Amino acid sequence: MLTVVLQQGINGIVFGSLYVLVALGLTLIYGVLVQINFAHADVVTIGAFAAYFFTFAFGGNYLISIGIALMVGAALGWLVNAAIFAPLRERGSELLPLIATIGVSILLQNAMLLWFGPIPYAFDSPYSNKVIRLWGGTFITLQNLIIVVVSTLTIALLYAFMKFTYMGKALRAVAQDRETAGLMGVNPNQLIMLTFVIASALAGMGGAMLGPILVLTPFAGTTVIVKAFAIVIIGGFGNVEGTIIAGLAVGLIESYTTQFINPGLTDIVVFTLLLLMLALRPTGLIAEKREENV
Amino acid sequence: MRQHSAILCIGVVASIALFAAARDAQAQDKVIKIGGLFAMSGPGSYFGVQDKQGIELAIEQLNKTGVNGYRFEVQYEDSACSPLPATQAAKRLLEQYKPEVVLGEECSDATLAIMPLMEQAKVPLLNAGSSSIKVTDPGNPWTFRIMPNEVMQGVDIATNAYKRLNARTAVLLYENTNAGIGNAKVFGDTFKSLGGQILADIGFGRDVNDFTAIATRIAGLGKVDVIPTYTLEGQGLRITQALAQASVTKGGGGQSIQLGTIWLPFGFEQKAGKAAVGYVRIVQFDPTDKRDVVQNFIRSFKAKYNQEPTHINAHAFDQILVVADVIRRGGKDSQSIRDIMATTKDFSGVTGSVEFDKTNQNTKMDTIHYMETSPDLSWKALGWN
Numbered sequence: 230m231l232t233v234v235l236q237q238g239i240n241g242i243v244f245g246s247l248y249v250l251v252a253l254g255l256t257l258i259y260g261v262l263v264q265i266n267f268a269h270a271d272v273v274t275i276g277a278f279a280a281y282f283f284t285f286a287f288g289g290n291y292l293i294s295i296g297i298a299l300m301v302g303a304a305l306g307w308l309v310n311a312a313i314f315a316p317l318r319e320r321g322s323e324l325l326p327l328i329a330t331i332g333v334s335i336l337l338q339n340a341m342l343l344w345f346g347p348i349p350y351a352f353d354s355p356y357s358n359k360v361i362r363l364w365g366g367t368f369i370t371l372q373n374l375i376i377v378v379v380s381t382l383t384i385a386l387l388y389a390f391m392k393f394t395y396m397g398k399a400l401r402a403v404a405q406d407r408e409t410a411g412l413m414g415v416n417p418n419q420l421i422m423l424t425f426v427i428a429s430a431l432a433g434m435g436g437a438m439l440g441p442i443l444v445l446t447p448f449a450g451t452t453v454i455v456k457a458f459a460i461v462i463i464g465g466f467g468n469v470e471g472t473i474i475a476g477l478a479v480g481l482i483e484s485y486t487t488q489f490i491n492p493g494l495t496d497i498v499v500f501t502l503l504l505l506m507l508a509l510r511p512t513g514l515i516a517e518k519r520e521e522n523v
Numbered sequence: 524m525r526q527h528s529a530i531l532c533i534g535v536v537a538s539i540a541l542f543a544a545a546r547d548a549q550a551q552d553k554v555i556k557i558g559g560l561f562a563m564s565g566p567g568s569y570f571g572v573q574d575k576q577g578i579e580l581a582i583e584q585l586n587k588t589g590v591n592g593y594r595f596e597v598q599y600e601d602s603a604c605s606p607l608p609a610t611q612a613a614k615r616l617l618e619q620y621k622p623e624v625v626l627g628e629e630c631s632d633a634t635l636a637i638m639p640l641m642e643q644a645k646v647p648l649l650n651a652g653s654s655s656i657k658v659t660d661p662g663n664p665w666t667f668r669i670m671p672n673e674v675m676q677g678v679d680i681a682t683n684a685y686k687r688l689n690a691r692t693a694v695l696l697y698e699n700t701n702a703g704i705g706n707a708k709v710f711g712d713t714f715k716s717l718g719g720q721i722l723a724d725i726g727f728g729r730d731v732n733d734f735t736a737i738a739t740r741i742a743g744l745g746k747v748d749v750i751p752t753y754t755l756e757g758q759g760l761r762i763t764q765a766l767a768q769a770s771v772t773k774g775g776g777g778q779s780i781q782l783g784t785i786w787l788p789f790g791f792e793q794k795a796g797k798a799a800v801g802y803v804r805i806v807q808f809d810p811t812d813k814r815d816v817v818q819n820f821i822r823s824f825k826a827k828y829n830q831e832p833t834h835i836n837a838h839a840f841d842q843i844l845v846v847a848d849v850i851r852r853g854g855k856d857s858q859s860i861r862d863i864m865a866t867t868k869d870f871s872g873v874t875g876s877v878e879f880d881k882t883n884q885n886t887k888m889d890t891i892h893y894m895e896t897s898p899d900l901s902w903k904a905l906g907w908n
Contacts (some may be wrong), residue, residue, distance in 0.1 A: 233743040240735045347568030349757035351794030353764075358698040358797070360768060370768055375737075443732050444757025448565060452730045487736035488743075493699050 245480020246380035252434035254428030257511040260467030266396040270454035271337035276436025302433015341447035465513020559599040560627030567604025570629040577839030609633035631655035631702035651838040662882030677709025690748035697753035734765035773801030788833040808837035841872035
């Protein structure tokens with residue numbers, strides 16, 4: 230039984246790491262813009278497809294494909310913000326960009342459906358079948374180890390960027406008070422663009438690592454994004470530390486629910502937790518004022 | 524005079540040609556409108572793409588000569604393998620296109636949702652891919668099914684697992700849908716009645732991505748002989764790979780044999796890779812079948828699409844052949860198509876034969892073909908039916 234408990238812990242941490250990567254993008258955008266980005270899921274999917282085609286159509290290395298997906302995600306974030314969200318924000322409406330994210334999501338899904346078709350792709354990382362045996366009969370595939378290592382490094386880098394660099398501090402300043410930050414010489418529009426680029430890059434990278442796990446179709450990202458929204462709320466909207474803790478917690482809860490209760494009930498357990506958080510602690514796991522987030 | 528005769532002859536020939544052309548045109552004006560309700564989006568959309576290929580091929584062949592003076596025309600609506608979009612698509616189809624007969628859906632939940640609409644509109648629905656018993660039991664005069672239902676399939680698979688594979692323990696894996704739950708229950712009940720033991724009964728939603736946790740749970744159960752699995756292709760792939768990674772199934776060096784359903788298309792083995800080795804599953808179409816109808820279908824499919832046909836292509840092709848057979852026997856509108864379809868006997872199609880019972884369920888089992896994935900990822904027909 231101990232082996233199974235440990236193994237489910239490993240499974241939970243692997244998937245939790247991926248949840249964190251996806252959810253961090255959502256929380257960054259919310260923290261800076263107070264905007265929910267419904268198109269985030271589709272950036273995840275596009276990242277997965279970018280990695281797939283780089284690896285299989287062009288014979289590229291899977292590890293490099295993670296970087297490619299990151300760049301594709303970043304480019305897409307830049308494009309979507311420059312072409313759609315930024316002009317809408319300039320009109321001063323908070324509702325228009327929100328609705329536009331739904332529109333962009335539908336547009337991207339249908340474009341992918343047209344280009345890639347609806348039949349699931351078999352995205353097998355060369356590392357999926359390499360199993361590393363650990364203590365007491367537990368194991369981790371090399372692919373999953375890559376997921377944990379890359380996610381941990383990325384999260385650490387992002388955290389350091391936000392806390393210790395000028396740009397990171399400027400981003401937090403924009404999140405606290407956009408107008409005052411502007412008066413201090415910070416260009417809020419550039420930093421909003423930077424937020425979109427970082428968030429989308431994280432989503433693209435998450436997609437590349439989710440690709441070999443997800444059922445890769447044009448709708449793949451939508452299955453993850455619902456959980457990511459739950460994680461962002463549980464962690465505290467816009468709170469990076471809370472999102473990391475909540476992401477890992479949700480991964481573990483899912484694994485242990487599968488083992489000890491029923492895999493059909495994982496969503497019920499996660500969303501019950503979400504409702505409890507909303508009822509008892511609406512500020513999320515790490516209660517801070519929104520201004521202190523990001 | 525000779526000149527006049529020549530002109531007269533040319534005139535007569537031209538008149539005959541014009542008359543013949545007009546008669547052909549009149550014959551071609553008579554159209555049987557077929558509605559296609561298939562998933563074109565969402566996780567079941569691989570069904571729709573392949574159904575469409577089979578239907579288009581059949582219609583192209585039949586429209587070259589027409590059937591009983593009729594040609595066929597089809598309009599598709601995206602029913603998304605799900606009840607609500609299926610209902611909306613069916614309403615659009617019935618109100619705007621007004622078909623004489625409708626084909627679809629593949630997913631049982633969607634089929635069950637559109638059946639009352641078809642009955643209300645008195646338009647026959649010909650189904651080829653939904654397995655839930657509720658589709659034809661207790662029976663609906665306007666719904667026909669050419670594939671064996673979940674009871675026919677489940678009893679057969681469980682019996683073969685127990686008697687031919689000597690399986691004594693099983694874990695049920697299924698998506699939480701009418702078809703998933705129903706198929707798993709029939710397998711479980713039959714297997715237990717034969718003396719087998721169900722070690723775990725694991726249902727999950729269609730949004731589950733990570734099957735490593737489920738595979739870990741199964742690995743912790745001890746000796747599991749068979750794992751009947753009822754999912755769509757995408758989740759099926761991930762389950763098969765996760766079970767192999769956890770060394771549960773033969774594909775991962777374990778002992779368990781995964782048993783699959785009619786839901787998975789050909790090509791699944793290549794996508795799943797070595798993890799699929801030893802997988803035993805049923806399909807509706809055996810390409811090694813020597814019958815002319817099968818070999819002609821394979822040839823023409825390859826010529827049109829430059830790919831091997833799957834059993835989903837095949838059963839969609841058969842749906843049109845069944846409709847054509849009814850038109851050949853005098854069907855011309857929804858009511859007559861329904862009445863004549865109900866009397867179908869000894870129809871021989873690509874997937875097998877069709878004979879409807881009083882609930883409009885095909886009673887023939889030769890549409891089920893068992894196959895096993897070989898180490899080189901090809902498959903061999905087991906010839907159990």
